[in-house]
Amino acid sequence: MLAKATRLLLVEDDEDDYVLTCDYLAQLSSHVFEIDWLSCPEEAIAVLSKNQHDICLLDYRLGASDGLMVLKKAVENGFNGPIIMLTGQSDDALDLAALDAGAVDYLVKSEMSSERFARAIRYALARRDVENERVERLKAEAENRSKDRFLAHLSHELRTPLTSILGYTELLMQSEFNLQAENELSVIYRNSQHLLSLLNDVLDLSKIAADKLELTSSDVNFDSLMADVYTLMHVSAVDKGLSLRFESQQALPLTIHVDATRLRQVLINIINNAIKFTEQGEIVVRAWTAWVNEREMLFFSIKDSGLGIAPDKQALIFKPFEQIADIESRSVGGAGLGLAICSELLNRMQGSIKLESKLGEGSEFTLSVYPGNIRHIERQMLAFDASPHLQQKPAPLDVSGRVLVVDDVKDIRVLVGHMIASSGAVVDYAEHGKAAIDKVHSAEQAEQSYDIIFIDIHMPIMGGKEATIELRKLGFQGPIIALTAANMKGIKSELSALGFNDMIAKPVDANQLYLSLEQFLSRGEKTEARQLTKSSAKPSAKATHLRFLLVEDDADAAQITQLLLESLAVETIIASSCEHCLAILKDDSAFDKVLLDMHLPDGDGLWLAEKIRHAYPSLGIVIVSGEEPELEKIKQLDIDQVLLKPINLALLNELI
Numbered sequence: 001m002l003a004k005a006t007r008l009l010l011v012e013d014d015e016d017d018y019v020l021t022c023d024y025l026a027q028l029s030s031h032v033f034e035i036d037w038l039s040c041p042e043e044a045i046a047v048l049s050k051n052q053h054d055i056c057l058l059d060y061r062l063g064a065s066d067g068l069m070v071l072k073k074a075v076e077n078g079f080n081g082p083i084i085m086l087t088g089q090s091d092d093a094l095d096l097a098a099l100d101a102g103a104v105d106y107l108v109k110s111e112m113s114s115e116r117f118a119r120a121i122r123y124a125l126a127r128r129d130v131e132n133e134r135v136e137r138l139k140a141e142a143e144n145r146s147k148d149r150f151l152a153h154l155s156h157e158l159r160t161p162l163t164s165i166l167g168y169t170e171l172l173m174q175s176e177f178n179l180q181a182e183n184e185l186s187v188i189y190r191n192s193q194h195l196l197s198l199l200n201d202v203l204d205l206s207k208i209a210a211d212k213l214e215l216t217s218s219d220v221n222f223d224s225l226m227a228d229v230y231t232l233m234h235v236s237a238v239d240k241g242l243s244l245r246f247e248s249q250q251a252l253p254l255t256i257h258v259d260a261t262r263l264r265q266v267l268i269n270i271i272n273n274a275i276k277f278t279e280q281g282e283i284v285v286r287a288w289t290a291w292v293n294e295r296e297m298l299f300f301s302i303k304d305s306g307l308g309i310a311p312d313k314q315a316l317i318f319k320p321f322e323q324i325a326d327i328e329s330r331s332v333g334g335a336g337l338g339l340a341i342c343s344e345l346l347n348r349m350q351g352s353i354k355l356e357s358k359l360g361e362g363s364e365f366t367l368s369v370y371p372g373n374i375r376h377i378e379r380q381m382l383a384f385d386a387s388p389h390l391q392q393k394p395a396p397l398d399v400s401g402r403v404l405v406v407d408d409v410k411d412i413r414v415l416v417g418h419m420i421a422s423s424g425a426v427v428d429y430a431e432h433g434k435a436a437i438d439k440v441h442s443a444e445q446a447e448q449s450y451d452i453i454f455i456d457i458h459m460p461i462m463g464g465k466e467a468t469i470e471l472r473k474l475g476f477q478g479p480i481i482a483l484t485a486a487n488m489k490g491i492k493s494e495l496s497a498l499g500f501n502d503m504i505a506k507p508v509d510a511n512q513l514y515l516s517l518e519q520f521l522s523r524g525e526k527t528e529a530r531q532l533t534k535s536s537a538k539p540s541a542k543a544t545h546l547r548f549l550l551v552e553d554d555a556d557a558a559q560i561t562q563l564l565l566e567s568l569a570v571e572t573i574i575a576s577s578c579e580h581c582l583a584i585l586k587d588d589s590a591f592d593k594v595l596l597d598m599h600l601p602d603g604d605g606l607w608l609a610e611k612i613r614h615a616y617p618s619l620g621i622v623i624v625s626g627e628e629p630e631l632e633k634i635k636q637l638d639i640d641q642v643l644l645k646p647i648n649l650a651l652l653n654e655l656i
Contacts, residue, residue, distance in 0.1 A: 012086070030122060049077035060094065205340065406467070546593075578600050
C-alpha cells in the first residue's frame with residue numbers, strides 16, 4: 001500500500017531555487033511529497049490560512065517583502081503545520097526572529113544538499129504528527145468529559161422525578177386508597193422501577209466504556225446467592241405459567257469469592273430474558289465447576305424453550321443498543337443494553353459468555369466466572385433448586401401460640417407454615433408487608449395477637465424491613481424473624497437495628513426454624529420471650545425525636561422526601577438553596593442530619609458540605625445525588641453517607 005503523500009507548500013520567488021528544492025525533496029526516500037509552489041506573499045498567506053498543507057518551506061526574501069511577515073500572518077490566521085524558514089546566508093538575529101515568529105527551524109539554502117535538510121524535514125513532520133496526536137487526544141478527552149457531564153446531569157435529572165413518582169406511589173400503596181386502586185398503583189410502581197433499571201443500565205455501560213466500573217469481591221455464601229436469584233425470578237416465571245428449575249449434578253463450593261451484586265445482576269438479567277422470550281415450557285439453570293487453563297472456573301447455563309435467536313442476530317446481541325426481539329415479540333421492551341453489560345461484567349470477572357440457539361427451539365447461554373481459589377473450600381450438593389414440598393421430618397418439639405408467616409412466594413409460605421404447624425402452633429399467612437400489618441392490627445383488635453412473625457425481606461408492595469419498622473412503631477412487641485437469602489457480612493446487625501430478633505437464611509433449614517420456635521414459643525416461656533423482645537427491640541423513630549434538614553431545590557422531590565421522613569416520625573425542614581440552608585443553620589443548628597442535594601441553584605452539595613463541616617463540625621452530613629460523587633471528595637469532607645436517587649422508604653429506614 002502506497003504511503004499517503006505529504007502536502008508541502010514552497011513559498012519561493014526564485015525559480016532556480018524552486019527546481020533545486022524539488023530535487024532535494026525527491027531524494028528523501030522517507031516521504032512522498034505533493035508540492036505546491038507560490039511566489040506571491042499575499043497568495044501564500046491566503047493559502048496557508050486554509051490550513052490544507054502538512055508543511056511549509058518559506059523563503060526569507062520574497063521580492064520587496066520578507067518571509068517573517070508571511071510567517072506571522074499565517075500563524076495568526078490559524079495555520080498549525082510546521083514552517084521552516086529558508087535563508088540565503090546564516091544570520092543569528094534573523095534565525096532567532098524566525099523562531100520567535102513561529103518557525104520550527106531555519107535552513108541556509110547552501111545546506112539543502114546535506115543531511116541536515118533531510119533531518120529538519122523529518123523532525124518537522126514528526127513534530128506535526130505528535131502535535132496532531134496531542135490535539136486529537138485532548139479533543140477525545142474533552143468529548144469524554146463532556147459525555148460524563150451529560151450522563152451525570154441526565155442521571156440527576158431522571159432520578160429526581162423518579163423520587164417523586166416512586167415515593168408518592170409507595171405512600172398511596174400504604175394508604176386506604178390502595179384498596180380502590182391496587183392494580184393501577186402496582187402498574188405505576190413496576191414501570192417506574194423499570195425506568196430506573198434502564199437508567200442504571202445506561203450508567204453501567206458508560207462506566208464500563210470509561211473504565212470506571214469497579215468490582216468489589218468478597219466471600220459469598222453460594223447457596224444463599226442462588227436462592228436469592230431463584231426467589232426473585234420464580235414469581236416472574238410463575239406469572240407466565242413457566243417452570244423455573246435450578247439444578248446441579250455435582251457438589252459445589254459453599255463459599256466463592258466474587259462481586260455478589262454483579263454476579264446476581266448477570267444471572268437475573270439472563271434468566272429474565274429467558275422468561276421474556278419463552279411463552280411455554282421451562283427455564284433450567286445449571287451450575288458446575290471445571291478446570292480451564294489450570295484454574296477451576298464456575299460455570300452456569302441458562303436454557304429456555306423459547307423463540308430462539310436467528311443465526312444472523314446472534315453476533316449482535318452482545319453489542320450495546322441491539323435487541324434480540326423479532327417480529328413475533330415486538331411487545332418485549334428494553335434498551336438492548338443488558339447482554340452487552342453482562343458480557344463486560346463477566347469479562348471483568350475473568351469469565352466469558354457464549355450462546356447456542358435455534359429458531360423455534362430455544363436458547364442456551366453458558367457463562368463462566370472465576371470464583372477465587374476454591375481448591376480447599378468445603379463442597380456439598382446444594383439445595384438451591386429444591387422445589388418446596390410438604391414432606392418434612394416431624395418437629396422435634398411441642399409448642400403453642402399463633403404464628404404469622406409472610407412471604408410473597410406461595411410455595412415458600414406453605415412450606416414454612418406446614419413445618420411450623422407440625423410443631424403444634426397455629427399458623428396464619430400474609431403475602432406482603434402491608435397485608436401483614438393489616439393482619440396484626442385485626443388480630444390485636446380481636447385480642448388474638450400473634451406470638452411470633454416470620455417475614456421475608458424482599459417482597460412487592462412492602463418488604464420485610466419496612467413492615468417490621470412499621471410494626472414496631474405500632475407497638476407490636478413479639479419476636480420478628482427475618483427470612484432472607486442475603487447472608488452477607490453485617491446483615492444480622494443491620495436487621496437487629498431495624499427491630500428483628502433473629503434471621504433464618506433461605507432456603508429455610510428445618511432445624512434452624514425449630515430452634516427459633518423453641519427459643520420463642522416453648523410452653524411457659526412466651527412471657528419471658530415477650531419481655532426479651534420488648535427490651536431488645538429498636539426504639540421507634542418517635543422516641544428518638546430526630547430532626548433532619550433537607551436541602552433540595554426540586555419542590556416535588558423535596559415534598560415527597562419530607563413526607564416519607566415524617567411517616568417515619570422524623571421532623572423535616574426543607575431548604576431550597578445553599579443560601580437558604582446556611583440561613584436556617586445560623587438560626588437553628590439543632591439537627592441530627594443535613595441531607596444535601598448535589599445540584600443546587602447557587603452551588604453544589606459538596607461545596608455546601610464543606611461550609612457546613614467547617615461551621616458545624618458535629619452535624620451529620622448525607623449527600624443525596626442522582627450521580628455517584630467522587631469517592632476522594634466524600635472522604636475529604638468526612639461525609640456520613642451517600643444516598644443515590646430515587647429516594648424511597650427503604651433507603652430512609654436504613655439512614656435512620
